[in-house]
Amino acid sequence: MLKTLEQRNFPIASLKLLASKRSAGKKVTFKGKEYTIEEATPHAFEGVHIALFSAGGAISKELAPEAAKRGAIVVDNTSAFRMDPDTPLVVPEVNEHELNNHKGIIANPNCSTIQMVVALEPIRKKYGLSKVIVSTYQAVSGAGAKAINEMNEQTRSILDGETFTPEVLPVSGDEKHYQIAFNAVPQIDKFQDNGYTFEEMKMINETKKIMGMQHLEVAATCVRLPVETGHSESVYIEIDKENITVDEMKSILSEAPGVTLQDDPSEQLYPMPANCVGKDDVFVGRIRKDLDRSNGFHLWVVSDNLIKGAALNSVQIAESLVNLNLLK
Amino acid sequence: MLKTLEQRNFPIASLKLLASKRSAGKKVTFKGKEYTIEEATPHAFEGVHIALFSAGGAISKELAPEAAKRGAIVVDNTSAFRMDPDTPLVVPEVNEHELNNHKGIIANPNCSTIQMVVALEPIRKKYGLSKVIVSTYQAVSGAGAKAINEMNEQTRSILDGETFTPEVLPVSGDEKHYQIAFNAVPQIDKFQDNGYTFEEMKMINETKKIMGMQHLEVAATCVRLPVETGHSESVYIEIDKENITVDEMKSILSEAPGVTLQDDPSEQLYPMPANCVGKDDVFVGRIRKDLDRSNGFHLWVVSDNLIKGAALNSVQIAESLVNLNLLK
Structure with missing residues (x-):
């Protein structure tokens, strides 16, 4: 996901890397700058515009609504919300327009x-x-x-x-x-x-x-x-x-x-x-x-x-959110 | 093919092993007895009841009619005669009855x-x-x-x-x-x-x-x-x-x-x-x-x-020829 964001030069003002408590404290380099992973808690999403989720369905079910409640738009790479009627399921080449109907969570479909x-x-x-x-x-x-x-x-x-x-x-x-x-x-x-x-x-x-x-x-x-x-x-x-x-x-x-x-x-x-x-x-x-x-x-x-089937499609959704002026 | 004939105890009175000139003279063991490979010529098929062919389409096109002319029934494992309207294409579980219409050559279908x-x-x-x-x-x-x-x-x-x-x-x-x-x-x-x-x-x-x-x-x-x-x-x-x-x-x-x-x-x-x-x-x-x-x-x-897709189906055709009393 980070590699794709970097390759496509996604317009990032600030980047937060969230993971489990176990991974918190580890360092990751993005575009030559070092970032420290923080624990993914509900509060961690305060001030976030776009949250890219890819940590399994259970984590998404717990934290995606919390992130959305705090104003983030979640792009979720798990199956947790894909068939939820309130959640757009988006492949930008096919149904980018569905992003207009989002309620804080957008689902990334299955790779196949x-x-x-x-x-x-x-x-x-x-x-x-x-x-x-x-x-x-x-x-x-x-x-x-x-x-x-x-x-x-x-x-x-x-x-x-x-x-x-x-x-x-x-x-x-x-x-x-x-x-x-x-x-x-x-x-x-x-x-x-x-x-x-x-x-x-x-x-x-x-x-x-x-x-x-x-x-x-x-x-x-x-x-x-x-x-x-x-x-x-x-x-x-x-x-x-x-x-x-x-x-x-x-x-x-x-x-x-x-x-x-x-x-x-x-x-x-x-x-x-x-x-x-x-x-x-x-x-x-x-x-x-x-x-x-x-x-x-x-x-x-x-x-x-792993690319169009996962990371790329998530990042393309984020790009569409920017292009369609859908960020709050 | 030999392994399948042996396993199924096919009723063989005498066995001839035919191959190219290059292989002639080599020895092969079948049911504990040693056989010498002979060159596959038209004359080699004299007196043969059933000839199992599996040496490529070109060889079948050349020698199957020669074997049939000499009274053998050819079971051909190549694609040479499969779509010939005079040649039955047989899978015994499906269309064993087609064997009654043979004119000396029976085709074994493609494995798939x-x-x-x-x-x-x-x-x-x-x-x-x-x-x-x-x-x-x-x-x-x-x-x-x-x-x-x-x-x-x-x-x-x-x-x-x-x-x-x-x-x-x-x-x-x-x-x-x-x-x-x-x-x-x-x-x-x-x-x-x-x-x-x-x-x-x-x-x-x-x-x-x-x-x-x-x-x-x-x-x-x-x-x-x-x-x-x-x-x-x-x-x-x-x-x-x-x-x-x-x-x-x-x-x-x-x-x-x-x-x-x-x-x-x-x-x-x-x-x-x-x-x-x-x-x-x-x-x-x-x-x-x-x-x-x-x-x-x-x-x-x-x-x-390699079994039902090739050797076994050929041998089953030969068994059906015996069971249906179709040998001359």
Whole structure:
């Protein structure tokens, strides 16, 4: 988050770094200046204009209302308020205007949702959108540093013919743990009663909310892969117009904000997670017309889940708040 | 193939092992007896009842008709004859009866197609089937031993912080080569003019042919993963009946030939490639009802691409030829 604020030269008058009591007192450098981390208490938010939250849902539930009460606008990177009807859920390329309706808290969507709606919005705007079916290929960095370590250590164990015991993935708080190295695990987050995982339901519900389309048909299957960073998505869509060509679709996406088109089969050009790491954009390729339905298309959407999927989108929301003159 | 013939105790009166001139003379042990490999010439097929071919499309195109001319029934594991209207394309659990129409050559389908149709046929039989959208998660062993070596060496290089040069994947005969370790590559086989890869078109065309449903809507996106063995597939289907429950769907699949149901979210039970290696069955789980269409379902289908996807299905075809008394 700090790296993104620094890179984008966000207009900061003063910066406060808040964390748990345990981390208070530690020093962090930002733009060459040293800052001391303070404890995140309700009072710490006095005088703050924008508070970027990324410390887990429980902390957000406790402290985001306190920060908002004191006049800060909270941009919350957790799932705590995403489906709250009073909280705008914002991807600036899609629904920046929703920021006008904020009540002190703005939610940053789930990483896998963000990159998909950035790719879908320009299509919806031009051709309408009625159905989305997505299968994801998600990186372990979405599950945190422990998951990355587990993948790397497991991978080495397998190459060396040694045994290992999975302890983190697929879900650190769940009962069973499975091998992620050289495997594909069709579980991200816990299961709901309907057989879908929370990750899948987040993609379904958040997509409808961000795009403002409660009647959009959305289905998701979310799968974790042995990839460190970069989520990929195989997306099938149905639009409202018939007989749109692949070239027209490519043309729309090549001009869309936040999107880089990478699509040339003759050059074997298509997005891949290994190539997206450290980049801001959402990469779209493998655009094909469905062979049966003339309003159906297939896309392959890749983005760095730690950048556009998290820090960048939060900072972009903060930028929009400034640009729209929404700070008190 | 030999291992499968041995494991299943296939009724062999005499065995001939044929290969290129280069391999002729080498010794191979089968059921404790030593065999000398002979050169595969047209004459070598004299007196052979069943010829299992797995030496690439060009060899099959040259020698399969020669073997058939001499009275052998060829079971061909390449793509050479799959879409030939005179050649049955057979997965015994699905369309064993097509073997009655053979003209000397029977084609074994593509690995990713076989496991999908084994899962779909029991559903089609009971509820009908109108639409299939599949996104694959395919293992590198489908691309051969060189691809496996490349993945393992690349993986070690990345863990050790060393450089490497991709030389095999995604397609050894194509121009560009990309990293497979810790990556997801949305290209398997070369591209066709319509933007689909040959692998994707194989899944589409072979599924229609095997299931005998030219009007079935099928779409595929095929992706290579850093998994050594075991293809996974995220499959969306629409059936002809409304209001079928997940439990009814599970019940059908639990009794289906060649299928093992692994589906219990409360126990985090679902199929994964790491668990399917060395096993005969097609594993199905993550069965969910689509939240928008009452005739829509989502499945996760996993199988060992070297067993049911290749050797086992060929040997099962040979077994069916024996059981149906189709040998001359």
